[in-house]
Amino acid sequence: MNAIIFSAFFGVVMMFCSWGIKSAGAQKNITLFGLLVLILANLAQMNGWWVIDFDTKGMLAFNRFGLYTNTILFGLTFIYIWINGEEIEKIGNHAADFYALFFFILCGVSVLTSFDNLLMLFIGIEILSIPLYILTGADKKNLLSNEASLKYFLMGSFSTGILLLGITFIYGATGSFHLATPILNTTTGLPREQFLLAGGLILLFAALNFKVSAAPFHFWTPDVYDGAPTVFTSFMATIVKAAAFIAFFIVFESQSKALGYTWNIILPFVIVATLLVGNITAVFQRSVKRMLAYSSIAQAGFMLFALYGKSNFATEGLLLYAVVYSLATIGVFGVLVKMKEYSFDAFNGLAKAHPLLAFTTTIFLCSLAGIPITGGFFAKYYMLNALYVAGAGLWLLITAIIFAAISVYYYFKLIQAMYFTPGVPALQEVSNAYQYKLVFIAILLLVLGILPSVLFNYLYF
Amino acid sequence: MLLSILFIPFIAAIILLFIKDDKRANATAIGFSAIILGVALYIVFTKTATFDIAWLPQLNSRFLLQADGLAKILILLTAISFPAILIATANNQPKQKHIFLSLLMFTQTGLMGVFLAGDALLFYFFWELALIPVYFLCSIWGGEKRIAITFKFFIYTFVGSLFMLIGIILLYSNTTDHSFLIESFKHATLTSSQQMTAFILFFIAFAIKMPIFPLHTWQPDAYEQSPTAVTMVLSAVMVKMGLYGILRWLLPLFPIAAKTASVFIVDLSVIGVLYASFIAIRQDDIKRLIAYSSIAHIGLMSAALFTQNEIGTQGVLAQLFSHGINVLGLWIVADVIEQQTGTRSMKDLGGLAKKQPTLAILLIGFAFANIALPLTNAFVGEFLMFNSLFQFNPWVAAAAGVSIILAAIYTLNMVQKVAYGVVSEKINRMQSPNKNAQAVLIVLLVVVFFTGVYPQPLFNLTADTLQNLFVK
Structure with a gap:
């Protein structure tokens, strides 16, 4: 509860802060301070020090997993703003507005990690999405950004409509919005109600797939990610996506067993389609930004493994994957925003001109590809193990690793451009301080790559 | 002692990154590899040693290093090869030699880890770790067609090791105590079809690394295009990783599957022997x-x-x-x-x-x-x-x-x-x-x-x- 209240509060503070404080640097610092307070408030609830508590009538349930996820996602947002502050200021006229929107998104995130009622899921997704539509169109004078925003808004509203329809069906079948109630049970209940319930769950599944950009509901992703200002793409592809996955996980974690056989047909279909579309299309991209958009679809395919069945591997793996993938993506986008253009050729000769920058980028890409000593390896390992433990067929694991090998192809294309192709990189001025910030992310990824267990130490007690 | 043979090359690699002068970098690398040879000799001539601490408590994976005869003979080979290679190629002048030497030292860390690891996850970790510096060594300093050929080599071995990873997951999930230790793997309860599947998954990784016909196509090109020092490492030590894998993991873990597949694999190997010999005549x-x-x-x-x-x-x-x-x-x-x-x-x-x-x-x-x-x-x-x-x-x-x-x-x-x-x-x-x-x-x-x-x-x-x- 602390997180929801504080994030909304800071959102309002940031909205009005540009009246008094004109300096963009000061606004960024206030935001960072606000985030620290938010993290502390959330930690206070997690450890039972201090909670603003009132009866939510079972709409929200705060458990260790949700609160810990909050802490992690807020921490990631902190790193994101710490690194990208200067770039955010360059877009539009009022940076404070964007910071306010970030806080509202975090409010949506806090709802999505703690809902216990399908209505709250709907509200959380709306709180999360509406600021995103604005952020996508933040670059008002850029036509592509406007197009992306409109596209995202139309398709996003449509998918929310489907979500709502699904929730209605479930309510019609069970008479409750409560998350634990709508469990498909073929032995009891009237056939019509079962039919409604199944239909509702499928609609819910489709709408959530849209939010995490899994195929075949991924069509908005490349255009929106490409059109949005690069800094905001970085935010959308990481923290927002992770939050959507957590919500997806919470809804279907309890359902997967009850859905049984049906689930084992639908989910592998979505997984394979997502991996296929993401990886194969990414191979053919000429623009690094679009490649990263497709790679984020491909990575979503891997994160979907966590939904296959309930296990420790799934819970821990999803968290680890969200953190590692977000860190690496924030890092790669951190380099990308400093490029003058986004083609692969723009990276030629980066290793010679900026060895440190090229090296950190290599670590980010290796992590995305899942190569050992970077966090990405354990993230992929946990996901594969979760899949196996949940009883998936070996063919699915083998398909997954074949696509993982394909992903090496396009990530390493960038490494090849940086290290082995001579040329002059189309890079803007990059300060040393900025490079050290990226090195910090790279170190975090290496730590998670050698000792991923540091992440789980606070998950259970 | 076992830990030091992993850490000395690692530390050497880090130090080398900062020594810009070619001559001094060379001397440092040779000096460190001589120390490693000394440590290796000590390990070889003392009793079987182990080093064991918990690594990933949630997964029950241990940082276990074991030096038995098989590990000792390969450590000795690695430790002899590196100083020999470094001294013999001391006059070669690649650009940015300190980074070249540093990557070679990273490779040595990986190799030592592969030969010592007694835990499957750790083994996989080092298995990949030995590959990555080689990728950069060949792609930066290799011959004309280096980039495409090294990439082929990299993808080939990477796919192979991913198959092995699935094999490891399969075994790990079927151990009674949920552990990656080789001893637990030996006692995993597998049905015969599961054993055969796991055998194939492991075998692909090792067969690509050795390489066995028909998975050998990466090798001649990679040897030809790599800088000589790396070719030496590849053919003197790295191909032994495949054979080591068979001796350490494949045969002890899947004795029945290995018996079943033996005729097929022996025939394949012999075909490869003749095939490679005939091609060699024409070179x-x-x-x-x-x-x-x-x-x-x-x-x-x-x-x-x-x-x-x-x-x-x-x-x-x-x-x-x-x-x-x-x-x-x-x-x-x-x-x-x-x-x-x-x-x-x-x-x-x-x-x-x-x-x-x-x-x-x-x-x-x-x-x-x-x-x-x-x-x-x-x-x-x-x-x-x-x-x-x-x-x-x-x-x-x-x-x-x-x-x-x-x-x-x-x-x-x-x-x-x-x-x-x-x-x-x-x-x-x-x-x-x-x-x-x-x-x-x-x-x-x-x-x-x-x-x-x-x-x-x-x-x-x-x-x-x-x-x-x-x-x-």
């Missing part, structure tokens, strides 16, 4: 010739391993070491010739014996070892290996035996073209001999003949491994 490039000859030798070792016969395994264990030394010697000779004449083509060479008799004698010495003549170390191993193949199936042994004749043809052909005949223009331009390389070659040749005449130390070293494999 004009010395590097490619050595590459194909190496595929033939490794194929023979894999065939002997899958006969699952005590004598054959004994031969392979000795040959693991001997093949490394022999092929290293051949590469160094080839490198000296290439550095001084600028060519590797046998057409342009000839008359080395007249111009540089010492080098020619060394070449002939290693050529004999390559054909496995008696008194050389390879004879011991190959004799035992053929013995086991004969017990397995005389026809297979006869087919593999042809490779001895073929080996003599291509090796002696090379000796003839390079060492004898009219002194060619390019050989005539050769300047003073490379003293460092010759010193290394002499030392290696002493090892070749010493272990050829008195192989007992090698057998003693690996006795415990053999006992574990065959005495139940």
